[in-house]
Amino acid sequence: MATEAEKAGRDPDRRRALLDAADRVIRREGPQASMVSIAAEAGISKPILYRHFGDKSGLYQALADRHIRTVIKQLRPEFAKARADLRGRARATIGTYLDMISGNLNLYRFLFHRAGAEDSRTHSHMAGIVRSLGEELGAVIAADGAVADPVRAQILGHAFVGMVQTTGDWWLEHHEVDRRQVVDGLADVIVAAMTAPPPLSRDRPGGPADV
Template sequence: MATVAGNAGRDPDRRRALLDAADRVIRREGPQASMVSIAAEAGITKPILYRHFGDKSGLYQALADRHIRRLIKQLRPEFAKSRSDLRSRAEATIGTYLEMISANLNLYRFLFHRAGAEDSRTHSHMAAIVRSLGEELGAVIAMDGTVGDPVRAQILGHAFVGMVQTTGDWWLEHHEVDRRQVVEGLADVIVAAMAGTSAARRG
């Protein structure tokens, strides 16, 4: 992963404190949180805030790294549990994802809706992180033995990640839908896709 512009020579503790300030403002004010508010929360001016990250895009990317990587760290153990059956792994992974994005709703919307739409560099950066998760899941599927073709495993890995992310985005706007129903519906699709692949191999 490329280093975010402006990192070189910066005090990591100060940088962490600035990101903490940004987190507090975004959680409090939502996706429309302003850079002026974030700077004020940190006790500095907006130009000084940008200076620590290179520019606004650098700040966005630093926040994306912090939170998307934290999300992936939570998801990785769930879909990598080789001793669990496929459905249990799928449900645990999807459930963890939905729980985390709903518990951090303002941060999620800031990163995926505002920052990603507002800044093309941030959008590309976040897309690369999500794509790496698809690649990792594809590798897990290939190692599982159900899918013999590594290309097909990658296709399924990216398809599952995209499906869960898009459905999760929809669910955040429809909280009248029980989370368990969403988890089970998505798991149904994953299990069916994997079962179809297994049947095709036997045929």
């Protein structure tokens, strides 16, 4: 028979309330927010908090799911728009991402800097979510017909996601850099990559000779 803690862990309303409590503490205290503070905010002890999610890693992963998937939900409409204005779509998508991470700075740093660094399962979980976004973007690029080769479309999709994520992380530490400069610089790279002619294959006539 399930224990009370196990039953509570399966209660979506209780789970949501605990994640809300964690959000409040992390937004208030930043990436150094303690599990003790989160438990106190929720009105329970730390061991009970962990039991609701299996362990600390389970709590981290639940927070990652909640917030990274929210970011993806916000980005999807932007990069799925018609390709008529490639630069505009790139700028809108990048701008939306930068606004979300800068507007939720403590949560972003908690998930990507603390949770991802101290827990390998959480790091792998978040990497999997980000990788799935790269795959989705690659599929959109291929479906648009912007890049005929589906493999090249996947390469670009993952490259764009990684580039925007790491540049955004850098920008959070350099607020002296104008946001528009970051958006335009990233958009320039994306447009150049999307509109460049495909490279000659080694297997095609006229391609570079094998070394």
